[in-house]
Amino acid sequence: MQPFTVLTAIAMPLIRANVDTDAIIPSREMKKVSKTGLSDGLFAGWRYQEVGGRDPNPDFVMNRAPYDKSEIILGGVNFGCGSSREHAVWALAEYGFRAILAPSFAPIFQANCITNGILPVELAADIIARIAQDLEQDPQQRQLVIDLPQQTVTSPDGSIYGFEIGGEAKEMLLEGLDPIDLTLKLRDRIQAVRVAGQNRRPWEYL
């Protein structure tokens, strides 16, 4: 996965409460035996004119330049709630989103973001509203800067907002690791436990 250090990008406002995983990707868009090929279904219910269709709905923010090039979402409370389907995060990542700012996230969605290289940033609703206002004057030029090492978000007006993130989540994002990579750093330890186990209870090893 791509490491996340400092991101400077266009941010798209989607400041609605409870954007659920079914809105992020409807189940009808998850037909394949795969994690890929999902980005076309991202926000399908809002993004296209008809269910199952592909004619863009011009009213949806993601269909309007320059927001079609966004890598950041400015979200509302309880972002990513609903079914625990990881497809929602896979679709966001495949489309190219790298960070989401919201006052709160659904816990499973938040964990899925981190394991898929998307940075979930918790900031108060009024801060997100202020950022959105600052950007909207010229979304193309006024890009948002997210600095993960420093744990700051810098708005073009110069305001700097700090955010919190857990140590392991930060390490994974900074190094572009998923949990498997992280665990495989302990490979020797795992192997040693398996060898010891095989000596003690050989029948458990086929």
Added chain:
Amino acid sequence: MSKSLFDKIWDNHRIADVGDASLVLIDRVFLHERTGSVALKSLKEAGRPIMAPSHVFATMDHIVDTFPGRTDKTIMPTGTAFITETRDAALDAGITLFDLNDDRQGIIHVISPEQGIVLPGLTLVCPDSHTCTQGAFGALAWGIGSTDAEHALATSTLRIKKPKSMRITVNGHLAPGVTAKDLALYLLGRYSAAGGRGHVVEYAGTAVEALDVEARLTLCNMATEFAAFSAMIAPDDKIFDYLKGRPYAPKGQDWDAAVAYWRSLKSDDGATFDREIVIDGAEVTPMVTWGTSPQHATAIDGVVPDYQAVQDRDSQEAYDRAIAYMGITPGTALESLPIDAAFIGSCTNSRLSDLRRAAAILKGRHVKAGVKAICVPGSTTVKRLAEAEGLDQVFRAAGFEWRESGCSMCFFAGGESFGRQERVVTSTNRNFESRQGPETRSHLASPEMVAASALTGFLTDPRKFGPRKFAV
């Protein structure tokens, strides 16, 4: 320090602390074609090998058809891809696959015990919520998501926080004609579908010890309906006898060492649990669900409850919706509800003893005209054994369809289903809206209640057909 069965297995598998979780060794991974194909494919795309392929098994159960003469073609649109991709990926990864025409094929939680793959003291995971079934062998077995399955395959570990523990002690005995399914439904009805939330539940007490191996699987199966992390029962001689000689069970010297170790797998006197429940087995009577949650369970000789009876756990809205969905009215005697279909199958109740008990009721009788009745053995092995003792003839003569093994109409994923608003009495585990087909109304019950109801055309207390044993 006194330890519980769960503590012992946990401590034997904890490798390290990682963040606020533990890295836990995983001994066996089981996959099926519905979710396993995604995990295998994604691992391959990432260029990640499986750490211990000889510890990984896969089967075809969820999406395959169960009609005689079935092939890779499925009624479910796009189903074939799941089958062929699982087959290709399994071959490629070097794991053991119980394929469509393999004698060992069947529902994962039926064949894993049959093959001796689950053993006392092991950790076993599968991307399937009913993996808790296998805890009946004194293993720590639980359902995971597809991404965790990849993690388990690639690293032979998982990162998890230690779940809380709970013991449910059932003293005394279950009355004759009362089954493990009734006990599971009773606990759901009494303690709600959130009753075990996040806990590893150990079932104990004389009534549990008295259950045979297959009944224990039934009891542990529905722990996920109870919102438990998993369930387990301390292994005993019944389990050891069952396992002896199974293909993947220990042999020779290993066998003796294994049994000696397995005997230590029980909760010590003085072991503590985060929660304890104690009930008397005599309280349990034959149960059935009336609504759309497994907690909507009540005694078959009762009535559809009014809102007052369930208000401590159901909102008025949820209750009204369940009543409307099921097409019933409060106060109606459950035994007066006419059924359209009867289904015996699923990882809850499709093993040989389940089929025998149902056949004992069906023998020499015929299902009510107009009732569609289907029996789907849980595995190809179960099917063969049942046929060897003539059970298939009993089912067929009684008017049941006799199918190939698989999950079948336990759940609807776009394939075969029951009709809209059809009332189905079913030996499965979930009665959610549209679980068995769009708008289908499911009543969960034991296999003998399904059989009895199929005969009368109404939900029926199987005790009305007396204690019959199926004579071989």
